[in-house]
Amino acid sequence: MFKKLPDGVNLTMICDSFHSGSMSRSIDNPNGNRVKFLAPPIDIRHRSFGKQLPKSKIGKKQGDRNKFQRHVLLSGCKDDQTSADAHIGGQYQGAFTWALTKAVKDNPNCTFRQAHREALKLIKLRKYAQTPQISGSAELLERPIFGGTK
Secondary structure: OOHHHOOOOOEEEEHHHHHHHHOOOEEEEEOOEEOOOOOOOHHHHHHHHOOOOOOOOOOEEEEEEEHHHHHOEEEOOOOOOOOEEEEEEEEEHHHHHHHHHHHHHOOOOOEEEHHHHHHHHHHOOOOOOOOOOEEEOHHHHHHHHHHHOO
């Protein structure tokens, strides 16, 4: 899906669902247990494609893996957490949805990173047991969220 984005187009994804950390989903395995996909370490991924990763690279940072992303993902929680449903301001909504909306309303020209930071503070202040996540290239994260008000 991401490879089909036209040149010059960036995508913003906001996910405030049950296990929204990296947009991975729990799946039922044959034993009836709920499991989540965890990507194997980089050396094992290389071997699964018949390639050998030099030992000098194993355990070393492989550069900014988000460097070439053309999307920003804002998610309500880590992969091992759940996003809280909340009753705030007389309506039901996701706690992260409320916090992110408030952060952007309070500062429409904030960057993605600033909006995430403010939403994180609001989530902690209300004592929700979740840690909102953000991912994307450093360049995109420093842009005004949704283009700002200009």
